[in-house]
Amino acid sequence: MENNQEGRLKTDPFIRHHCPNFLLCLFQPSLPEAKYRPYLKQQRRAGMQCGRGFQQLLVVLLWCGVLFPVAAEDVYRQQREVMLDEVERELRVLAVPFGLEGLSPRLRVAMADVPRHEFVPPQQRANAYQNRPLSIGYGQTISQPLIVALMTELLQVSAGDRVFELGTGSGYQAAVLDRLGVDVYSMEIVEELADQAKQRLQQLGFDRIRVHLGDGYHGLPQAAPFDAIIVTAAGSHVPPPLVRQLKRGGRMVLPVGNRYHVQQLVLVIKGLDGSLTTQEILPVSFVPLTGSH
Numbered sequence: 598m599e600n601n602q603e604g605r606l607k608t609d610p611f612i613r614h615h616c617p618n619f620l621l622c623l624f625q626p627s628l629p630e631a632k633y634r635p636y637l638k639q640q641r642r643a644g645m646q647c648g649r650g651f652q653q654l655l656v657v658l659l660w661c662g663v664l665f666p667v668a669a670e671d672v673y674r675q676q677r678e679v680m681l682d683e684v685e686r687e688l689r690v691l692a693v694p695f696g697l698e699g700l701s702p703r704l705r706v707a708m709a710d711v712p713r714h715e716f717v718p719p720q721q722r723a724n725a726y727q728n729r730p731l732s733i734g735y736g737q738t739i740s741q742p743l744i745v746a747l748m749t750e751l752l753q754v755s756a757g758d759r760v761f762e763l764g765t766g767s768g769y770q771a772a773v774l775d776r777l778g779v780d781v782y783s784m785e786i787v788e789e790l791a792d793q794a795k796q797r798l799q800q801l802g803f804d805r806i807r808v809h810l811g812d813g814y815h816g817l818p819q820a821a822p823f824d825a826i827i828v829t830a831a832g833s834h835v836p837p838p839l840v841r842q843l844k845r846g847g848r849m850v851l852p853v854g855n856r857y858h859v860q861q862l863v864l865v866i867k868g869l870d871g872s873l874t875t876q877e878i879l880p881v882s883f884v885p886l887t888g889s890h
Contacts, residue, residue: 673712673714673725673726676725676726677708677709677712677713677726678709679726680713680726680727680728680742681700681705681708681709681742683728683743684700684708684728684742684743684746685699685700685705687728687743688700688743688746688747688750691743691747691879692747692750695751695864695876695878697750697751700746700750701750703777704746704749704750704773704777706776707773707776707777708742708745708746708773708776710776711769711772711773711776712801713725713726713739713742713769714726715797715801716733716739716767716768716769716772716797717731717733717739717767718732718733718734721733728741728742728743729741730744733766733767733790734789734790735787735789735790736884737766737787737790737884738766738884739766739767739769740766740769740770740829740883744862744881745769745770745773747862747878748770748827748850748862749770749773749774749777749827751848751850751864751878752825752827752848752850753825753848754774754777754779754824754825755778755779755824756777756778756779757778757779757780758779758780758824758825759779759780759782759820759822759823759824759825760774760779760780760781760782760823760824760825760826760827761782761783761784761813761816761817761820761821761823761825761826761827761839761842762774762781762782762783762784762813762826762827762828762829763784763813763814763816763826763827763828763829763830763836763839763851763886764783764784764785764786764813764828764829764830764886765783765784765785765790765791765794765808766785766790766794766829767790767793767794767797768783768794768795768797768798768803768806768808770827770829771783771794771798771803771806771808772798772801772803772806774827775803775805775806779824779825780805781805781806781807782807782809782817782820782823783806783807783808783809784808784809784810784811784812784813784816784817785808785809785810785811785813786810786811786812786813786887786888788810791808791809791810794808795808807820812888812889813828813888814832814836814838814839814886814888814889815836815838816836816838816839816841816842817842818838818842821841821842822842822843822844822847823842823843823844823847824844824847825843825847825848825849825850826839826842826843826847826848826849826850826851827849827850827851828849828850828851828852828886829852829883830852830883830884830885830886830887831851831852831853831854831855831856831860831881831883831884831885831886832851832853832885832886833853833854833855834853835849835851835853835863835865835875840865840867840873843865843867844867845867845868845869845870845871846867846868846869847866847867848864848865848866848867849864849865849867850862850863850864850865850878851863851865852881852883856884856885859880860880860881860882860883861877861878861879861880861881862877862878862879862880862881863875863876863877863878864876864878
């Protein structure tokens with residue numbers, strides 16, 4: 598090192614462009630007087646420009662790594678509200694014949710708190726807040742938000758209720774129920790989907806939901822009886838094991854019918870005397886119920 602005629606530090610080209618002490622030039626710490634540590638002072642002065650460059654790079658990286666995800670979450674949140682506005686309008690019309698007032702404020706809050714884009718494959722995220730079913734692989738789908746809302750409203754659950762779900766799928770329906778304060782026991786017959794749903798729900802903070810692998814047609818006797826049961830795949834009839842595991846006074850909502858014919862969404866109410874009342878709600882189209890039955 599040597600001083601030029603103007604008294605400024607003349608640095609070696611390697612030091613100017615490569616900054617041998619990364620942390621020193623990046624954070625520019627306070628150092629003792631130059632007469633005690635002349636080399637470090639030279640390093641610091643030589644590295645100031647390098648440090649500014651690294652700091653600018655950090656700003657860019659922080660913008661991409663922090664602000665972009667925050668902005669994306671804001672976009673998803675806005676899309677979710679638009680989706681719920683549409684669901685509310687349509688449900689207001691659908692629900693009248695069944696004594697419902699439409700999308701309850703309680704359910705709207707619950708659905709607004711569930712990030713649907715986290716429950717679909719990456720290639721489907723752009724479509725996550727469209728009011729339609731989406732493929733999640735393995736021949737299965739995530740239900741249309743309108744149908745999720747309708748089925749949930751028909752259950753008329755209260756906080757603390759015990760609910761059985763046949764067909765976990767992505768875990769979205771279970772997450773909505775969880776946000777209503779109920780205890781959810783969900784069963785999925787496709788092992789890959791069960792594993793994915795369990796991991797996804799835990800990562801998103803829905804750790805109260807119990808996901809089981811198995812044939813949901815037979816229910817979950819060890820956790821019965823249930824205040825409500827929801828089925829997200831269509832069979833040709835109402836499964837008798839689920840009827841037995843439904844509490845008196847409880848409700849079950851499920852699609853019934855053949856995949857090649859019209860399916861009906863059916864509400865089953867178990868009276869306090871054990872009698873059953875069934876009501877057809879509207880035509881639907883669900884994936885078929887699979888299993889040993």
